[in-house]
Amino acid sequence: MGCWATRFNLHLKAPSKVSVFFTMIILVTYVFYCLTGYCDLAPIPLHERRPTLTQLHQDRNASSQRDFLARFTEDEEEEETKHLSGNLSVSDSFGSKEFPQAIIIGVKKGGTRALLEFLRVHPDVRAVGAEPHFFDRFYDKGLEWYRNLMPRTLEGQITMEKTPSYFVTREAPRRIFTMNHNTKLIVVVRDPVTRAVSDYTQTLSKNPGLPSFQNLVFKNSSTGLIDTSWSAVRIGIYSKHLENWLRYFPLSRLLFVSGERLVTDPASEMERVQDFLGLKRLVTNKHFYFNQTKGFPCLKKPEGSSRPRCLGKSKGRAHPHIPSEVLYKLRDFYRPFNLKFYQMTGQDFGWK
Numbered sequence: 001m002g003c004w005a006t007r008f009n010l011h012l013k014a015p016s017k018v019s020v021f022f023t024m025i026i027l028v029t030y031v032f033y034c035l036t037g038y039c040d041l042a043p044i045p046l047h048e049r050r051p052t053l054t055q056l057h058q059d060r061n062a063s064s065q066r067d068f069l070a071r072f073t074e075d076e077e078e079e080e081t082k083h084l085s086g087n088l089s090v091s092d093s094f095g096s097k098e099f100p101q102a103i104i105i106g107v108k109k110g111g112t113r114a115l116l117e118f119l120r121v122h123p124d125v126r127a128v129g130a131e132p133h134f135f136d137r138f139y140d141k142g143l144e145w146y147r148n149l150m151p152r153t154l155e156g157q158i159t160m161e162k163t164p165s166y167f168v169t170r171e172a173p174r175r176i177f178t179m180n181h182n183t184k185l186i187v188v189v190r191d192p193v194t195r196a197v198s199d200y201t202q203t204l205s206k207n208p209g210l211p212s213f214q215n216l217v218f219k220n221s222s223t224g225l226i227d228t229s230w231s232a233v234r235i236g237i238y239s240k241h242l243e244n245w246l247r248y249f250p251l252s253r254l255l256f257v258s259g260e261r262l263v264t265d266p267a268s269e270m271e272r273v274q275d276f277l278g279l280k281r282l283v284t285n286k287h288f289y290f291n292q293t294k295g296f297p298c299l300k301k302p303e304g305s306s307r308p309r310c311l312g313k314s315k316g317r318a319h320p321h322i323p324s325e326v327l328y329k330l331r332d333f334y335r336p337f338n339l340k341f342y343q344m345t346g347q348d349f350g351w352k
């Protein structure tokens with residue numbers, strides 16, 4: 001019995017020594033391969049994948065560029081709305097950085113942030129969060145600098161950005177045309193009177209000592225002549241700015257989104273936008289709900305998330321009271337330009 005037990009022990013010990021020996025060899029080989037960099041090829045779960053050194057370098061470059069841009073962006077919402085983006089958690093280590101195939105070029109205070117954030121819910125849209133301002137402010141940095149700001153995209157995905165000031169920048173159409181004459185251009189337009197008040201509200205929030213709206217809007221209050229040199233007024237002369245774009249792009253390359261309908265019926269505006277971009281209609285009614293407190297449509301929470309999906313407090317701000325006679329005068333001023341704009345675009349936006 002004892003002899004059998006000893007033999008049994010010996011029998012067990014011999015193979016375990018061999019297996020320890022082989023395990024050691026495998027471990028040493030693995031460590032050696034890792035040190036020489038080969039274990040990068042081993043399959044790693046998606047969420048643990050690390051970018052290569054070159055990617056790290058490029059991405060660090062891009063993020064310092066983004067930090068740089070964040071200081072210049074006028075869209076105060078950018079930081080606040082990062083959480084809104086449906087695909088922000090998507091890994092940025094796959095695919096390549098491409099020039100945008102579509103750009104939201106305007107208009108300031110039209111609802112551009114809402115449109116971009118709604119589009120980012122689409123799995124085939126990847127967009128840079130901050131406003132790059134490349135075609136107006138940073139053009140001298142060169143196209144490679146611009147491309148490096150973009151998120152990586154896979155085959156079939158669209159790269160996008162939004163910078164609302166492009167619409168009123170004289171050089172922007174030529175510059176975008178030079179980058180790619182097939183670029184799709186989206187303009188979110190809103191009643192120019194409300195837009196001007198919204199623009200004024202934003203400036204006022206940064207500079208509480210600003211003169212009143214009525215002081216700024218007239219060249220001379222007794223003549224009632226509108227001051228078109230004030231940017232809050234000038235931006236709303238959409239037909240004039242559009243002429244500049246039509247020198248380079250055919251109308252079919254532009255899509256005009258109604259800023260009003262983006263609020264009252266976001267799903268149907270999103271349908272038009274997705275069709276224009278050649279995307280499947282994946283962002284639909286079921287993505288939106290009307291938030292009573294905010295007074296605007298918000299994105300429904302994804303399952304398992306408790307984060308609010310409304311735009312931040314600088315979007316949908318209360319506007320100061322402007323005397324109605326001032327608004328009437330401004331409305332009269334814009335009327336002929338609006339009609340011209342409806343004629344040029346073939347769309348009646350219904351601004352009274």
Ligand SMILES: Nc1ncnc2c1ncn2[C@@H]1O[C@H](COP(=O)(O)OS(=O)(=O)O)[C@@H](OP(=O)(O)O)[C@H]1O
Pocket residue numbers: 074075076107108109110111112113114164197198199201259262263296297298310311314315316317318
């Ligand atoms: N869903 C939703 N939530 C909140 N706000 C919304 C939404 N859709 C459109 N809007 C309107 O967007 C206006 C701001 O426009 P922009 O994003 O183009 O502004 S900016 O130029 O980027 O600063 C903002 O203007 P104000 O109301 O004057 O704040 C809103 O009216």
